[in-house]
Amino acid sequence: MPRFVVLVRLLLVALALAGGGAFAQSYPNKPIRLVVPFPPGGSADVVARSVAQAMSQGLGQSVVVENKAGADGIIASEAVMKSPPDGYTLLLATNTAFNAAPILHKVVPYNPVTDFTPVGKVGNFGFFVFVHDTVPARNLAQLIEHARANPGKLTYGSGNSTSIIATARLAQQAKVNLVHVPYKGDAPMTLDLLAGRVHMAIATGTLLPHVKEGKLRVLATLLPQRAGSLPEVPTLPESGAEQIPLTPWAGIFGPAKMPREIVDRLARELTRALAQPDVRAQLEGVAFQPQGSTAEELAVMLREQIEIWARAGKDAGIAPQ
Numbered sequence: 001m002p003r004f005v006v007l008v009r010l011l012l013v014a015l016a017l018a019g020g021g022a023f024a025q026s027y028p029n030k031p032i033r034l035v036v037p038f039p040p041g042g043s044a045d046v047v048a049r050s051v052a053q054a055m056s057q058g059l060g061q062s063v064v065v066e067n068k069a070g071a072d073g074i075i076a077s078e079a080v081m082k083s084p085p086d087g088y089t090l091l092l093a094t095n096t097a098f099n100a101a102p103i104l105h106k107v108v109p110y111n112p113v114t115d116f117t118p119v120g121k122v123g124n125f126g127f128f129v130f131v132h133d134t135v136p137a138r139n140l141a142q143l144i145e146h147a148r149a150n151p152g153k154l155t156y157g158s159g160n161s162t163s164i165i166a167t168a169r170l171a172q173q174a175k176v177n178l179v180h181v182p183y184k185g186d187a188p189m190t191l192d193l194l195a196g197r198v199h200m201a202i203a204t205g206t207l208l209p210h211v212k213e214g215k216l217r218v219l220a221t222l223l224p225q226r227a228g229s230l231p232e233v234p235t236l237p238e239s240g241a242e243q244i245p246l247t248p249w250a251g252i253f254g255p256a257k258m259p260r261e262i263v264d265r266l267a268r269e270l271t272r273a274l275a276q277p278d279v280r281a282q283l284e285g286v287a288f289q290p291q292g293s294t295a296e297e298l299a300v301m302l303r304e305q306i307e308i309w310a311r312a313g314k315d316a317g318i319a320p321q
Contacts, residue, residue, distance in 0.1 A: 037076035041187030043204035054273035060075040073097025087253040087262035100161030103313035118298040122275040125248040126287030127222040140239035147176035157198040159186035205287025
């Protein structure tokens with residue numbers, strides 16, 4: 001190959017690398033979208049808005065939360081997957097879209113491991129067993145006894161994958177027949193639970209204010225230890241049930257092949273956001289446990305959780321639809 005051609009090619013490569021570095025250094029120069037696969041008002045939405053506001057301060061650009069609910073997170077995830085990997089479209093991914101969707105659906109248009117770039121973990125959701133005030137149960141044992149005495153009459157709402165699989169697993173363990181009523185998120189499900197149109201739900205801490213108002217009762221937590229804000233609420237094993245081996249988590253991802261410099265910048269701002277006392281207070285207020293990670297740690301956790309959720313779905317007898 002002529003020396004002139006070789007020099008030209010080397011120059012083009014150098015210019016491309018320099019351009020990429022300049023792009024990363026100027027990032028961000030416009031608002032960033034953080035897509036949430038649930039409706040407004042639920043726990044994931046609360047987490048996203050708390051973190052987005054704090055990250056905006058460090059990035060010098062707005063991080064705008066965009067709710068895109070439906071299909072167990074598939075709609076939002078696919079939209080982010082197809083976006084340019086420039087750091088301006090991010091996903092608040094949870095176990096629903098990345099771990100449970102392959103269990104619940106025969107066709108999922110993405111691979112959580114290869115089609116996304118991990119940025120960092122945000123933390124874990126706290127889940128609880130809630131019942132409407134008309135249900136005559138003051139603890140989990142009484143709820144199971146009531147369900148056995150009324151087979152096929154007790155309804156449960158679900159706003160996410162943890163609700164679906166955890167309730168199916170609990171019903172299977174207790175040998176009770178519950179009627180499932182699915183929703184697109186905790187917020188719409190909560191309206192029907194408060195109205196008594198569904199009797200119970202395993203849901204996130206966003207429902208806890210309704211317990212304080214006396215409209216709902218909380219019988220147990222799925223957390224491995226009692227929640228610090230609710231020390232009187234027992235765990236499943238303390239209530240006579242088996243612990244459900246699921247981790248309801250949240251993390252930030254971008255499309256595949258995002259530049260490392262941009263990933264590192266976002267990860268630094270996420271870490272700073274999670275360290276802020278006001279952010280931690282907001283998250284802990286809905287029983288969300290802030291827990292950051294590196295991008296590499298998030299990738300490892302994702303692979304582990306895919307296997308754990310697959311086993312849990314199989315044990316609960318859930319077949320993809």
